[in-house]
Amino acid sequence: MNIRSLTRGDGVVIGAAVLLLIASFLDIYSVDGALGGAKIPSLWGSGSVVLGVVLAGVIGAALIVVARAMPQPMKVAGLDLGQFGIAFSVFAAWCALGNIFDPAGAFDNNGGAGGINAGLGLILALIATLIMAAAAVATPLVPALKGSLIPASRPAAPQPYGGQPQGGYGYPGAPQQPFGGQPGQPGQPGQPGPSFGGQPQPGQPQPGQPQAPQQAQAQPSGDFSPFWFAVPVPRPLFAEDGSPTPIAELAPGTWYLAVEQRGANLVAQTQDGRRGVLQDTSGIQRG
Secondary structure (H helix, E strand, O other): OOHHHOEHHHHHHHHHHHHHHHHOOOEOEEEOOOOOOOOOOEHHHOHHHHHHHHHHHHHHHHHHHHHHHOOOOOEEOOEEHHHHHHHHHHHHHHHHHHHHHOOOHHHHOOOOOOOEEEOHHHHHHHHHHHHHHHHHHHOOOOHHHHOEOOOOOOOOOOOOOOOOOOOOOOOOOOOOOOOOOOOOOOOOOOOOOOOOOOOOOOOOOOOOOOOOHHHHHHOOOOOOOOEEEEOOOOEEEEOOOOOOOEEEEEOOOOOEEEEEEEOOEEEEEOOOOOEEEEOOOOOOEEO
């Protein structure tokens, strides 16, 4: 799970779930003329409110957050977990609205529960579930809610051509092999190069011999320099052969290496070494 892939809309959902949990411990009723010491149950004193409002809302928020943080979408009965979470949050808001209009339920059908109104807990629960449902539905539609909840930090300093930040792959700071380089080539940290007039190491091209095709293909065309970048919202990464099926998804908050430019597209490399074409490069953050 990658929490850096969470969006601002997910942050609103999490905040609404916390507010719902707080509301569940407050009064469910407000009784006219009740004495100050009257004991009024909380939302946990009503089974229908607990199941239909509190648990439905919390479960919905958890499904939305987990679905966003998963590297690959998880489906149940053909539906994404996020879709189940949206349905749970809307259902919780609907049940909270019904309890606001009729907090006493069947007790007031014969006029035996007059003066019972919705308590502070029910009112806050309605507000929380409405916010949760609105954020869950609007996040895929509103650009402001699609932004990353945890912004990516910039690399400490710009790197020279062919260099990479130091640290774990995908984050600024891990020793990485220069773009196009091969292990054992001279010039890499910790690898001895041949002395002046010495023999080249195995795997190096001999003078006058053509370069291997793989090495020639690995070099970017033109004056392109590899650079690190982060995406503002999740973006699909497509295969280099032009296949329409994404091979990976780039998540906000993680640094990826752009190794080649093809027109308006970028060839990017993921943390596990997979390469693909990023077709939507709008709004990316360069390291």
